[in-house]
């Protein structure tokens with residue numbers, strides 16, 4: 001349990017860093033008398049990698065902890081919830097990804113392409129984080145494939 005506390009503390013720290021960095025602005029004098037407040041955040045920082053991944057990891061650790069304590073859900077319901085979240089994020093990232101391909105390959109004109117790209121990346125991040133928990137649950141399955149191959153050599 002000690003380890004989980006340290007991991008959670010590390011993620012809270014990373015999350016705090018992200019929140020702090022998003023608020024950094026500077027005041028620049030453009031020409032005499034005209035001042036403009038400019039964000040120091042790089043212009044490419046338009047996605048929410050840290051809030052999504054840290055938020056999901058925290059939610060996962062909390063839900064797993066309370067499930068183990070028998071407070072929140074049964075272990076089966078807990079898995080089902082995360083599996084359904086994985087499915088929805090996979091569908092969203094996959095369908096928006098296909099729209100991006102259709103735009104590039106077949107020159108589809110999609111007027112809301114900026115929103116499509118935004119949600120593609122956000123759901124893609126969520127899908128990857130949840131898929132990571134999913135792989136950890138099933139690591140024995142992957143290990144058995146690997147060990148099976150080694151034995152049959």
Ligand code: HEM
Nearest residue numbers: 090093094097098100101104117120121123124125127128
């Ligand atoms: C589910 C299958 C996926 C498909 C079919 C797919 C497809 C695509 C396509 C076609 C593009 C546009 C490429 C270009 O403009 O040259 C794109 C961009 C991108 N994808 Fe995916 N992708 C998938 C999953 C993911 C996942 C899981 C993530 C995140 C972990 C992700 C993150 C991104 C990012 C960051 C971009 C660049 C967005 C930008 O230009 O601002 N994708 N994807």
